[in-house]
Amino acid sequence: MNTPANPAAAIEKGLFHTPFWLAPAADVFAQRSVRFQELAAAENSQWRDYLALLGKLAAAQQAVAAKHVFALPPTHQGHTVLPQAALGEVPADFYVVLAGLLAEVGTQAPQNVQAELNALAALPRAAAEALASRVLTGSSTPEEQAATVWVQAALQIIWTAWAAQLLEDAVPPVQERTHCPCCGTEAVGSVVFASGDLAGLRYMHCPHCNSRWNALRAKCPTCDSSGGMAIQEIDIDAAVAQVAPLLAAKAESCDVCRSYRKLYRLEKQQYADPLADDLASLGLDILVGEGGYQRAGANPFLLLGG
Template sequence: MTLGTQKILSPEEIAVRAGEQLSFLHLPEPGVFAERALRLRALAEGHAMRDFLLFVAEVAEAQHRALSRPLAVPLPSAADVAAAAHAGEPLLPADGPMPWPRAAVWRESLRELLADLARHVAEGPARATALLLAQASDEHLETQAGRLRSGVMLGLDLAGAPLIAAGLQLHWVRLVQQTAAAHAGGPVVPFGRIDDPTACPCCGSPPVASVERLGAEGARYLACGLCATQWHYVRIKCARCQSTKGISLQSLVAADGGDADTRAVVQAECCGECGHYLKLMHPARDNGLEPLADDLASLTLDLLVSEAGLQRHGQNLLLLFGEADEAPPPGQGH
């Protein structure tokens, strides 16, 4: 495989193709984790990362079972909604000081998720890690969650990190869904545009990838890797530095030299100004596409674009680059 470059549309062409009736926000659907699991299992067939993709599919299925069970979480008040909207900030910041994002219920939910996962996976390192993490202290879970969210590799338990991430994803999807339902029809819409267009309007996280949504040709949405919300963002603008200069699309070129630019399901949108890239995905070329799953399965594209000197911008909490600099405390990691 090698890289190929595609000509991109001008802002005017994108506006014409997308039309004027675009929805700014798409909140996570109840079946978000089930769809992710199905896609991961489909992508795993014949894939070099088959075992990992199948394990993440098991995790997604456990997340779906957990999300299907009623569990109330602390929610923001109408005053909180109004304050966030006035400040132009996300209502449920993943790293903010507000009380509801990482309330104690997320740890309880994580432990239930881990116990359920352990019942569905075979004996081995993954099951042992899930059981061990389920017994970890509240302090350990919070410390690991904080390191994972901030990207601090020092002391991060790489074996347990994807499971911590799964618990955080589950909690924030619940938060977004229940907040939207609780404040539907209220005086202020709970989720809308915020001052930083590159961050998730719900939780403030960076995107995992971008998606050209079906039914909106030429319109690109950024997809949150934490709460699975998608929000509209102009396609020729860098999702990191917001520059419109030096933007190019890179694709994996098939060994047969075919026109990969017009058939590639996943491409890299590269910025020559800041030297970063974010994947752009095309559901019209494969309607089973799911942003987080397809990001995991397209690691080859990451490697090739990185060799060209660009840095990854997309944040996938289930995909960690590098190694931990320090082992976790004894008995609290795998």
């Protein structure tokens, strides 16, 4: 929880102040790594290997983040508090962070991804930055898809470190609740807190800078209507025992705009991570997709057709 730097401001806000925005936890990547490993252990298909690899990648992200101090760029320069990711401007630190990340994960990655890591590590600075810019703007080619995982991971380190330096007052509430107020990326899912001051409140999660922001549960975060919301979930009786860690994943669908996004009730699974758990509950996407709903919010580590 953010401790306001100014006690007078805290009093003004009241004791039961609901923060609009929550900064990423200092150990967000380490927590995610543990979660990926848990989910990998519970997965009995080949998909287990990818979840395990992402567990190693998240641990490497935490290790690399700890080695750098990222200077906060000027804030509020455009529509978002931090530089808007989709504008494609590559941070000056990106190249060295990518190199560090590839070196860190390279020692543990399986043989079949070594070639990919080596090719990426061999890219000259200009080529790596051009690739990162394409990843940010969503214009990378299908051949580049496997590389985007590592590039996204490096970019996440930087944007997350920036977000972690912001004070709560720097991120005022905005009407828009689908996209991250800090970096403009669409939410990958949301969590409903189980305990503490925030119990029962829903926060959207940014897959890029790991910010969270408050959004009313009764309203569709995509189209703002409140009439057609429904919760969909896998029929647990019909599912195999291995889905136990996934019990918290539900799809919140809207009949007005026909979109859905996943929601995790932390009372059911306190360690649910909107990015990791999303990748371990793809059966839910199939179920909801068959019902004619379109997924809202991309997961940077979900390689379609991969």
